[in-house]
Amino acid sequence: MKYIDAEKVKNKMGTRLILNNILKSVFLLATLFGLIVLAVLIIRVLTEGISYIDLNFLTGKLSTNPDRAGIMGAILGTLWLMAVVVPVTMFLGIGTAIYNELYASKGRFQQIIQTNIANLAGVPSIVYGILGMTIFVRALDFGNIVLAGGLTMSLLILPIVIVSSQEAIRAVPQHFSEASYGLGATKWQTVKNIILPAALPGILTGTILALSRAIGETAPLVVLGIPALLLPFPGGIFDKFTVLPMQIYYWTIDSSLVDEYAYLASATIIVLLVMLFLLNSVAIIIRNKFQQRY
Amino acid sequence: MKANNHVNTESTVQVRKLLEKNKNSKNLLAIGEKFIPKFLLLIALVSVLTTIGIVVTLVTETFEFFQRVSVAEFFTGTILKPLSQNPEFGILPLINGTIISSIIAMLVAGPIGIMTAVYLSEYATDRVRRILKPMLELLAGIPTIVYGFFAFTFVTPLLREIIPGLEATNILSPGIVMGIMIIPMIASLSEDAMSSVPNAMREGALALGATKLEVTFRVIIPAALSGIISSFVLGISRAIGETMIVTIASGSSKNFTFDITQSMQTMTAYIVEVSGGDAPAGSTIYYSLYAVAMTLFVFTLIMNIIARYISKRFKEEY
Numbered sequence: 001m002k003y004i005d006a007e008k009v010k011n012k013m014g015t016r017l018i019l020n021n022i023l024k025s026v027f028l029l030a031t032l033f034g035l036i037v038l039a040v041l042i043i044r045v046l047t048e049g050i051s052y053i054d055l056n057f058l059t060g061k062l063s064t065n066p067d068r069a070g071i072m073g074a075i076l077g078t079l080w081l082m083a084v085v086v087p088v089t090m091f092l093g094i095g096t097a098i099y100n101e102l103y104a105s106k107g108r109f110q111q112i113i114q115t116n117i118a119n120l121a122g123v124p125s126i127v128y129g130i131l132g133m134t135i136f137v138r139a140l141d142f143g144n145i146v147l148a149g150g151l152t153m154s155l156l157i158l159p160i161v162i163v164s165s166q167e168a169i170r171a172v173p174q175h176f177s178e179a180s181y182g183l184g185a186t187k188w189q190t191v192k193n194i195i196l197p198a199a200l201p202g203i204l205t206g207t208i209l210a211l212s213r214a215i216g217e218t219a220p221l222v223v224l225g226i227p228a229l230l231l232p233f234p235g236g237i238f239d240k241f242t243v244l245p246m247q248i249y250y251w252t253i254d255s256s257l258v259d260e261y262a263y264l265a266s267a268t269i270i271v272l273l274v275m276l277f278l279l280n281s282v283a284i285i286i287r288n289k290f291q292q293r294y
Numbered sequence: 295m296k297a298n299n300h301v302n303t304e305s306t307v308q309v310r311k312l313l314e315k316n317k318n319s320k321n322l323l324a325i326g327e328k329f330i331p332k333f334l335l336l337i338a339l340v341s342v343l344t345t346i347g348i349v350v351t352l353v354t355e356t357f358e359f360f361q362r363v364s365v366a367e368f369f370t371g372t373i374l375k376p377l378s379q380n381p382e383f384g385i386l387p388l389i390n391g392t393i394i395s396s397i398i399a400m401l402v403a404g405p406i407g408i409m410t411a412v413y414l415s416e417y418a419t420d421r422v423r424r425i426l427k428p429m430l431e432l433l434a435g436i437p438t439i440v441y442g443f444f445a446f447t448f449v450t451p452l453l454r455e456i457i458p459g460l461e462a463t464n465i466l467s468p469g470i471v472m473g474i475m476i477i478p479m480i481a482s483l484s485e486d487a488m489s490s491v492p493n494a495m496r497e498g499a500l501a502l503g504a505t506k507l508e509v510t511f512r513v514i515i516p517a518a519l520s521g522i523i524s525s526f527v528l529g530i531s532r533a534i535g536e537t538m539i540v541t542i543a544s545g546s547s548k549n550f551t552f553d554i555t556q557s558m559q560t561m562t563a564y565i566v567e568v569s570g571g572d573a574p575a576g577s578t579i580y581y582s583l584y585a586v587a588m589t590l591f592v593f594t595l596i597m598n599i600i601a602r603y604i605s606k607r608f609k610e611e612y
């Protein structure tokens with residue numbers, strides 16, 4: 001008995017192969033679509049904004065006059081914001097990761113903490129903005145200063161830092177800590193001298209990537225009420241501030257009033273993207289140079 | 295001999311001192327060992343406190359809002375006029391805007407994301423994949439404010455050439471750009487799901503004479519379905535919570551309409567408008583901020599829980 005009709009199979013073969021090849025190109029086109037959009041976006045921003053970038057723009061104060069406007073205040077604001085976010089998230093993120101991975105007993109409580117972190121990672125950034133506005137700006141009465149913005153941003157990226165730090169700690173092989181215990185070290189000595197140094201490259205990579213999210217994030221800061229036109233440069237974490245994305249936001253929505261604002265927004269985007277690019281390069285260098293596979 | 299003895303006693307003393315010192319530091323160590331886990335627990339509780347903080351602020355202020363506006367009016371009202379003389383607070387226009395923009399985004403991101411995943415996982419050679427994947431990650435790393443700028447100053451004018459009657463602020467353009475933003479997320483999560491289908495299944499199907507396309511649609515996608523669906527749900531959640539793109543490119547009209555060429559406001563954009571404006575603390579409009587945020591929070595939370603449930607519950611284990 002013949003199960004397969006060879007003739008039929010042969011007749012169908014051609015169309016099946018053609019279909020396969022056609023769809024292969026369709027899939028490739030779909031993959032390239034995202035990249036083409038990326039290219040268009042970058043080329044457009046570059047052609048519009050690059051001529052506006054000069055020393056005056058980078059070191060000048062904000063101004064309603066497009067020819068005189070500078071973004072030094074926003075650059076400093078972004079840097080001060082990082083000065084709050086980096087220590088706070090590293091302290092809280094690494095601490096939580098150490099607790100969850102190495103100290104917490106595997107049980108209900110640990111599961112609650114883990115589920116909680118997973119849920120926090122999915123909360124929209126604007127909700128963090130509302131939390132920050134209610135707690136830091138109003139209840140603790142900080143006002144919209146760098147500290148309030150920094151703490152809000154820290155809470156926003158905390159889940160990312162925790163998860164990546166936990167992964168880095170988990171990647172340190174068991175026999176490292178066993179050897180340390182064997183030499184008579186206590187648990188904390190083992191954590192501090194053996195596990196953390198081995199996990200550090202992974203932790204740093206994750207933290208830097210989370211930071212680049214914080215640098216580009218706008219929505220929570222809008223809710224905190226960061227002002228549109230701020231002239232004095234921020235000189236510390238207790239000063240009022242603005243950041244690069246906020247400046248892009250205001251120039252974009254005002255570009256229907258003054259055409260040049262769109263070019264200023266482009267120029268600011270270039271500065272922001274360069275900052276992100278540098279940060280990511282550092283992360284990649286750390287990952288390639290220090291990350292060891294055990 | 296004598297000298298030797300002397301040295302001995304001296305070294306015994308030294309050893310005794312060392313032991314003493316060690317004991318002291320051991321006491322210190324023991325205290326540290328006891329104290330450190332508690333300290334770390336306190337740090338770990340910050341993330342729990344964050345959740346509690348979010349829920350408590352949203353719930354208490356939303357409760358205050360519902361003292362002034364009835365629950366029924368809020369959830370069934372199709373008119374949102376917070377600033378008028380007789381303010382009305384119906385959330386349906388915002389939910390409508392949120393859902394429509396998310397649908398547009400998913401119509402873009404869903405097909406393109408999954409096709410990208412198929413290409414990377416099933417067709418691309420190792421070398422091609424190693425070039426394309428980091429570039430897609432680049433797309434994921436662009437801040438949303440930049441996408442908002444792109445939607446407002448590039449995509450909208452472009453679409454207006456094609457679609458006459460498209461308003462300067464409309465829901466279509468930010469929807470599409472949001473979709474582009476979500477492509478890398480769906481592509482990479484779906485690709486992970488597809489790559490984890492064991493090679494033996496591919497080879498089995500190929501050996502039976504199936505083309506790569508048939509393998510993809512009849513073997514790989516069914517086997518990876520849970521991962522693909524959960525990536526979709528996460529994509530929807532991301533679209534619902536996205537703020538800056540819709541704020542910039544969709545304007546602030548609070549019409550209850552299904553016409554995608556018009557301006558619509560999403561829940562997130564409303565929060566930006568109200569908090570960015572000068573809503574005096576204690577006013578009804580100020581509390582409406584929390585009621586809308588609460589709704590948004592519940593929407594995304596449900597989506598995230600569904601996504602996690604699907605990927606856990608229906609995961610095929612090999």
